[in-house]
Amino acid sequence: MKEQQQIIRDLIAVATGQVAHVYLGACPDQVEGQDARDHDCPACRAIMAAERLAK
Numbered sequence: 491m492k493e494q495q496q497i498i499r500d501l502i503a504v505a506t507g508q509v510a511h512v513y514l515g516a517c518p519d520q521v522e523g524q525d526a527r528d529h530d531c532p533a534c535r536a537i538m539a540a541e542r543l544a545k
């Protein structure tokens with residue numbers, strides 16, 4: 491599978507709730523803001539990979 495396809499699939503998993511944020515650090519929410527990312531969170535890592543792809 492292409493890397494881009496995997497990144498999109500990971501993002502879908504986050505969007506559908508299959509992969510949830512850990513909410514222990516800087517996950518995006520009302521408190522941290524929508525641009526916050528936690529490098530230890532699988533959901534945040536999926537978002538960051540998609541953001542790199544979208545640049």
Ligand SMILES: [Zn+2]
Nearest residue numbers: 511517531534
């Ligand atoms: Zn997160």
